[in-house]
Amino acid sequence: MTIKAMDIVGRISYNCDILFRVIDIRVENGRRIAILYGEEYRLAADAPYEDLIKMEANVRRRMAEEGRSREEQSYILFRQDVELLKQKQEYEVTDGYSKALNYFQMPGRVLHLDGDPNYLKKCLSLYERVGVPVYGVHCNEKEMPLKIGSLIDYYRPDILVVTGHDAYSKSKGKIDDLNAYRHSRHFVQTVKEARKKIPHLDQLVIFAGACQSHFESLIQAGANFASSPSRVNIHALDPVYIVAKISFTPFVERINVWDVLRNTLTGEKGLGGIETRGVLRTGMPYNKPEKDE
Structure with missing residues (x-):
């Protein structure tokens, strides 16, 4: 079976555990090498052409349904968290529900740079679903350090996401060697x-x-x-759940790192961070727009 660019494949040597999209097929030292991007995970990989198998439509559907089920579970847990945050804010703003106050909220604005246009599209859809104001920019990982300064000046975000594809290659160096990673050094410089x-x-x-x-x-x-942290794969949507939690947490509150990680699809093996303040701001009064008669 011929495999070409944009086909969905699995790696035989890894028991087809992850679905990949073929980005390119090159000839290196007389062998055909495929450049692969994960369909659900932000993983980039090289693989010998003969190690690939084209995934049947029914297998792709089954794996996609399993993925959607995990995503929906994370979304439900995240919505519960946001609802609790809103109830707490309402209680505080209304002085324990004793006052009827009209107030409005300004969630943190996100600038999301992504090296993969398909992942960016998925993330923007989720941002919209949860109500986070976002600007999305597709940018090759290597170009991100050159463009980030002007993008910050233009969009003036409260939260910045710098993501795309990456991978650690043991053959290129030890785990603490930045040059052994496909795009980590570009993310660091950005x-x-x-x-x-x-x-x-x-x-x-x-x-x-x-x-x-x-x-x-x-x-x-x-x-x-x-x-x-553990050099494992992270899900395409994990950055959204992290920054959405930050976007909806009041700026007067510190965010416990575990509270941010617990509803992601990957958890603390794939994600970590430091104590950080939220960015949500509450204001008043809220004047409802008049309806046209």
């Missing part, structure tokens, strides 16, 4: 450039990284949250 613009950790909250990214370097560069 975070550093962002911190030149806004150094304070609570004035711009940053999530950075993808599958198997060099977590420690990203945190040291200035990220509040990053992947991947």
Whole structure:
């Protein structure tokens, strides 16, 4: 069976545990090598052409349904968290429900840079579903450090997401060697450039990284949250759940790291961070727009 670009495949040597999209097929040293991007996980990989098998439509459907089920469970848990935050805010603003006050809320604005246009589309859909104001920009990982400064100036976000694809290659170096990672060094440099613009950790909250990214370097560069402490794969939507929690947490409250991670699809093996303030602001009065007669 011929395999070509954009086909959905699995790796035989890994028992087809992850669905990949074929991005390119190259010839290196006389062998055909496929460049792969994960369909659900932010993983980039190289694989010998002969190690690939085209996934049948019924298998793809089954794995996609399992993935959607996990996503929906995370979404339900996240909505419960947001509802509790709103109830707490309403109680405080109305002085224990003793006053009828008209108030409005301003969730934190997100600038989301993504190296994969398909993942970006999925993330923007989820942001819209949960009600987070977001600007999405597709940008090749290598170009992110060059563009981040002007993007921050233009969009003026409260929260920055820097993500795409990544992978650790044991053949390229030890696990603490940044050069052994596909895009970690680009993410690190992007975070550093962002911190030149806004150094304070609570004035711009940053999530950075993808599958198997060099977590420690990203945190040291200035990220509040990053992947991947145990060098595992992270789900395409994990960054959304993290920054949405931050977006809906009042700026007067600190965010417990575990509270942010517990409803993600990957958890603390793939995601981590430091204590950070929320960015939600409440104001009053709220004047409802008049309806046209």
